[in-house]
Amino acid sequence: MDMRDRFLTSTERSDAGTSLRRVAILKNAIRLFHEKGYRAASMRELAHETGIEAASLYNHFVSKQELLAEVLTSAIQILIDGIRAAASAAESHPAQRLRAAIAAYVLFHEEHLALASISSTELRDLDPDGLRRVLALRHELDAIFKQIIADGVRAGVFAVENTGITVMAILSICARIPSWYRPGGPQDLHEIAEVITGLVLRIVGARNGRLNLNRKGKPI
Amino acid sequence: MDMRDRFLTSTERSDAGTSLRRVAILKNAIRLFHEKGYRAASMRELAHETGIEAASLYNHFVSKQELLAEVLTSAIQILIDGIRAAASAAESHPAQRLRAAIAAYVLFHEEHLALASISSTELRDLDPDGLRRVLALRHELDAIFKQIIADGVRAGVFAVENTGITVMAILSICARIPSWYRPGGPQDLHEIAEVITGLVLRIVGARNGRLNLNRKGKPI
DNA sequence: CCTACCGATCGGTAGG
DNA sequence: CCTACCGATCGGTAGG
Numbered sequence: 001m002d003m004r005d006r007f008l009t010s011t012e013r014s015d016a017g018t019s020l021r022r023v024a025i026l027k028n029a030i031r032l033f034h035e036k037g038y039r040a041a042s043m044r045e046l047a048h049e050t051g052i053e054a055a056s057l058y059n060h061f062v063s064k065q066e067l068l069a070e071v072l073t074s075a076i077q078i079l080i081d082g083i084r085a086a087a088s089a090a091e092s093h094p095a096q097r098l099r100a101a102i103a104a105y106v107l108f109h110e111e112h113l114a115l116a117s118i119s120s121t122e123l124r125d126l127d128p129d130g131l132r133r134v135l136a137l138r139h140e141l142d143a144i145f146k147q148i149i150a151d152g153v154r155a156g157v158f159a160v161e162n163t164g165i166t167v168m169a170i171l172s173i174c175a176r177i178p179s180w181y182r183p184g185g186p187q188d189l190h191e192i193a194e195v196i197t198g199l200v201l202r203i204v205g206a207r208n209g210r211l212n213l214n215r216k217g218k219p220i
Numbered sequence: 221m222d223m224r225d226r227f228l229t230s231t232e233r234s235d236a237g238t239s240l241r242r243v244a245i246l247k248n249a250i251r252l253f254h255e256k257g258y259r260a261a262s263m264r265e266l267a268h269e270t271g272i273e274a275a276s277l278y279n280h281f282v283s284k285q286e287l288l289a290e291v292l293t294s295a296i297q298i299l300i301d302g303i304r305a306a307a308s309a310a311e312s313h314p315a316q317r318l319r320a321a322i323a324a325y326v327l328f329h330e331e332h333l334a335l336a337s338i339s340s341t342e343l344r345d346l347d348p349d350g351l352r353r354v355l356a357l358r359h360e361l362d363a364i365f366k367q368i369i370a371d372g373v374r375a376g377v378f379a380v381e382n383t384g385i386t387v388m389a390i391l392s393i394c395a396r397i398p399s400w401y402r403p404g405g406p407q408d409l410h411e412i413a414e415v416i417t418g419l420v421l422r423i424v425g426a427r428n429g430r431l432n433l434n435r436k437g438k439p440i
Numbered sequence: 441c442c443t444a445c446c447g448a449t450c451g452g453t454a455g456g
Numbered sequence: 457c458c459t460a461c462c463g464a465t466c467g468g469t470a471g472g
Contacts, residue, residue, distance in 0.1 A: 176391075
């Protein structure tokens with residue numbers, strides 16, 4: 001066992017989830033899964049980009065599936081954390097909390113476009129165990145928005161016909177962003193966030209959203 | 221050359237695009253691509269489900285790629301035709317045309333759920349030539365909705381801040397339906413169509429949503 | 441339309 | 457962490 005092996009081994013033992021090599025592999029996996037898709041990305045190519053041999057990947061992950069599960073669960077976990085933080089920091093008015101949550105979702109794509117893209121396209125290739133974990137997290141995400149909307153309806157500031165379908169519609173707008181948004185393209189992500197938050201406030205029938213005011217500042 | 225070969229050959233020659241066998245292969249391909257994804261679906265399995273050997277598939281399609289291109293282009297072509305027909309049949313008021321177009325999009329999933337699902341997940345695996353054709357058709361679809369919305373804005377019955385992003389949002393709501401709608405599930409597709417058309421009219425700031433129309437479909 | 445087959449590539453393992 | 461390797465599977469072709 002040479003010095004390098006000893007270093008790597010002790011690192012893995014002390015903090016198995018965040019060894020430098022493991023993180024490097026995950027980072028490359030995210031990029032490859034994004035560019036080519038899970039199935040088209042090979043462990044050999046992933047190894048090559050990480051600067052090791054294919055067999056060495058299995059010192060860090062038991063299978064390609066574990067890699068995918070790790071990517072997909074961390075993606076949605078990061079998203080949920082960001083949205084919760086934004087909603088908590090916002091004023092307690094449901095429209096403000098909804099606006100903050102949507103803006104956080106849209107701006108999530110600034111730092112994590114590849115993760116967002118993978119999340120909406122590679123779920124099918126996940127094995128049953130990983131799928132169960134991701135679906136549980138998705139349910140958490142749905143619940144955050146359902147709660148805000150239910151609060152708004154109860155307070156009489158939102159008017160929603162069908163909360164379930166409405167939440168699906170709102171999350172669909174956000175989830176599809178990776179399919180049309182391109183960094184450096186014509187639309188800035190902050191501009192997109194502004195427009196989409198406005199659309200969402202209209203969707204929930206917010207009686208006092210910025211975009212629902214006419215030129216005289218009265219509700220439409 | 222026996223009778224069967226002669227029949228198949230003459231059929232292909234007289235109407236290459238719609239021979240019975242070719243249609244059967246396409247139908248099975250749609251199901252397999254939907255269930256497993258393009259990459260995970262093998263030509264052997266497709267052949268087996270069609271009742272022929274893998275090599276025989278190549279008498280009908282030059283490659284697996286051609287199969288995917290055919291599926292994806294026909295999917296969006298069917299969708300466009302349905303939406304155009306619905307919008308044309310509707311009254312000329314932009315809100316009515318938009319409502320009809322959205323309802324047609326949602327109800328498209330009644331007959332073509334697998335096609336809709338494939339369209340939103342398998343585009344990545346299409347080769348450059350097929351991708352170019354599909355993107356051209358997508359642009360047509362966008363243009364239909366952009367036109368209706370622009371008409372509504374010009375007529376003063378819609379109020380839209382950013383037409384491009386708004387169209388992307390509206391199409392996103394429809395495009396994600398295969399990710400959460402399940403036939404026989406809690407929500408009926410006609411109910412979904414009703415709710416979503418309502419949301420979309422809110423999104424465009426329609427001054428005359430369903431509840432505010434008089435008998436002639438004009439704003440009150 | 442079938443039988444027979446090819447070269448390429450894949451995820452993963454043995455052993456050191 | 458590497459070398460060497462395996463069994464499986466893939467899309468596609470030759471030839472009839």
